[in-house]
Amino acid sequence: MTTYELDDLGTTRILLPGDDDYTRASTVFARAGTPAIVVQPVDETEVAAAVDFARDNRFTLSVRGGGHSGGGYGTNDGGVVIDLSQLAGVEVLDGGLVRVGGGATWGSVAARLRDNDLAISSGDTASVGVGGLTLGGGVGWMVREHGLALDQLVEARVVLADGEIVTANEFDNADLFWALRGGGGNFGIVTRFTFQAHHLDGVVAGAIHYEPGDLAALLRGWRDAMREAPVKLNTTFLWTPDFPGMQGGPQIMVCYADSDDEAATAAIAPLLDLGPVTGNTVTASAYAEILAEVHPSEGVRMVNNNAFAADFDDATIDDLAAVFARTPGSVLMVRYLRGAFSLVDPDATAFAHRDSEVLIISAAFFAPDAPDEAVDAYQSTWNSLLPHLHGLYGNFSQFTSDVATPLMFPPTTLARLEAVKTELDPFNLFDQNHNIRPRAVDWR
Known part of the structure; x- marks a missing residue:
C-alpha cells in the first residue's frame, strides 16, 4: 500500500x-x-x-x-x-430523545442518562456496543415494558456502501429503517442513533439463588409466576456450574424497572416461593449499576446455541431439563419475554420472532483440543430440542452466516431484507456480519 x-x-x-x-x-x-x-x-x-x-x-x-x-x-x-470509538457521544434532547454515537457502549449511555432519570432498555452488559446490539435486537432488562433496543430507535444516520450519507426513519428511507431494526450491519454504518428514552429513577434488582433440585419443577414454577407478573418485572433463569468467584446452581436474575419498593416486593414475592432460597441479593439500585461485565473465557472452547419457544409448555420444559441433565458442566439461560416485546407486529421490523414466550440459551465448555466427537455429541443433544423451538437470536450466536441467517429470519422477512440489500449494497461490501447476500455477483 x-x-x-x-x-x-x-x-x-x-x-x-x-x-x-x-x-x-x-x-x-x-x-x-x-x-x-x-x-x-x-x-x-x-x-x-x-x-x-x-x-x-x-x-x-x-x-x-x-x-x-x-x-x-x-x-x-x-x-x-x-x-468507531471516536464517535461515542451521548446527547439528551427534548422529549426524552437521546442521540448516541455509533461507537458508544451501553454502559456509557446508562451512566449519562442516570442524571436525567432516563434509561433505554438495552442489553445487560456495560461494554457492549450500542450499534451491534441495537441492529441485531437488544433483549434487555426492560424488554417486557419497552421492547427491544431496536423498538426504541426512532432515527439513524447511515453511511451507505457508495459513500452516501442518509437519514433513515419512519418517513425517510423507510425500507432501510425497517431493515436496520434486526438486519444487523448489512446495509451500512450507523454513525448516530436517536432513541426514545423512558423515565426511570431506579430499579430493584439482583439474583435469587435456590437449592439445586428438580429443574423442570423450578422452571414450571418460574414460568407460571412470570405469566402473571407485571411487565415492569423482567427475569432470567440461569443455571451454571461452579465457576471461580461465582456461585453455581439455579438462580433467577431479577430487575423490577421502577424504584417503588412496595410494588417491586409484591411482584417479586412469588419467585421466593419456588423452592428453598439459599441467597438473595435483590435490592434497590440504579439501572446503570446493574449492567454487568463479561470477559472472554480463556483456555476453553465455548460452543453455544439459542432459539425461541413460542410456548414454554410442560413438554418443552421436560425435554429441556432432560437435555441439561445430559450435558453436565453446561450453562442454561432462559430469558422471559412477552409484554411489549410481543406487541410489535412481526412485519414492523426485521426482527420477526415476536410470538416467543422465552429465549433459551445453552453453552458448553470444552478444552481447546477436545475431539470433535465431544462437540458433536453436545450439539446432537441440543438438536433434540428443536421440535419445540424456532428461530435464532443472532446477537448471541457464533454460527457462521450460512447457518445463522436462515434461522434468524423467516423466509418472507429474509426475502425483503435481500431486496433492500440488493438495492443498497449490491456488491456485498458489508459482509462481515450474519450476512444477507444481495441478489448480485460479489466483486470479491
Whole structure:
C-alpha cells in the first residue's frame, strides 16, 4: 500500500501494524485480528471516506463498535477495520430523545442518562456496543415494558456502501429503517442513533439463588409466576456450574424497572416461593449499576446455541431439563419475554420472532483440543430440542452466516431484507456480519 493511497483517507487517524493502539483497535471479544489498516474516524464524513477507500481498493471491511462481536466480525485479517470509538457521544434532547454515537457502549449511555432519570432498555452488559446490539435486537432488562433496543430507535444516520450519507426513519428511507431494526450491519454504518428514552429513577434488582433440585419443577414454577407478573418485572433463569468467584446452581436474575419498593416486593414475592432460597441479593439500585461485565473465557472452547419457544409448555420444559441433565458442566439461560416485546407486529421490523414466550440459551465448555466427537455429541443433544423451538437470536450466536441467517429470519422477512440489500449494497461490501447476500455477483 502506498502513501498516496493512504492520502485518500484525508486527515482520518490511521493505525498500521506496530502502531500504538493498533492491537486494541483490531481486537474484539472473540478474536484478535491482523487488519492491514485501522481507521478511526471522528465524524460521518471521515466514515464515508473510509468506506470509499475500502470499496475502491477491494478490501474486506469490518466495523468495530463496542468491540464485543461474538462472531468475530468486528475485525479481520488483511483488510480494513473502521473503529468507531471516536464517535461515542451521548446527547439528551427534548422529549426524552437521546442521540448516541455509533461507537458508544451501553454502559456509557446508562451512566449519562442516570442524571436525567432516563434509561433505554438495552442489553445487560456495560461494554457492549450500542450499534451491534441495537441492529441485531437488544433483549434487555426492560424488554417486557419497552421492547427491544431496536423498538426504541426512532432515527439513524447511515453511511451507505457508495459513500452516501442518509437519514433513515419512519418517513425517510423507510425500507432501510425497517431493515436496520434486526438486519444487523448489512446495509451500512450507523454513525448516530436517536432513541426514545423512558423515565426511570431506579430499579430493584439482583439474583435469587435456590437449592439445586428438580429443574423442570423450578422452571414450571418460574414460568407460571412470570405469566402473571407485571411487565415492569423482567427475569432470567440461569443455571451454571461452579465457576471461580461465582456461585453455581439455579438462580433467577431479577430487575423490577421502577424504584417503588412496595410494588417491586409484591411482584417479586412469588419467585421466593419456588423452592428453598439459599441467597438473595435483590435490592434497590440504579439501572446503570446493574449492567454487568463479561470477559472472554480463556483456555476453553465455548460452543453455544439459542432459539425461541413460542410456548414454554410442560413438554418443552421436560425435554429441556432432560437435555441439561445430559450435558453436565453446561450453562442454561432462559430469558422471559412477552409484554411489549410481543406487541410489535412481526412485519414492523426485521426482527420477526415476536410470538416467543422465552429465549433459551445453552453453552458448553470444552478444552481447546477436545475431539470433535465431544462437540458433536453436545450439539446432537441440543438438536433434540428443536421440535419445540424456532428461530435464532443472532446477537448471541457464533454460527457462521450460512447457518445463522436462515434461522434468524423467516423466509418472507429474509426475502425483503435481500431486496433492500440488493438495492443498497449490491456488491456485498458489508459482509462481515450474519450476512444477507444481495441478489448480485460479489466483486470479491
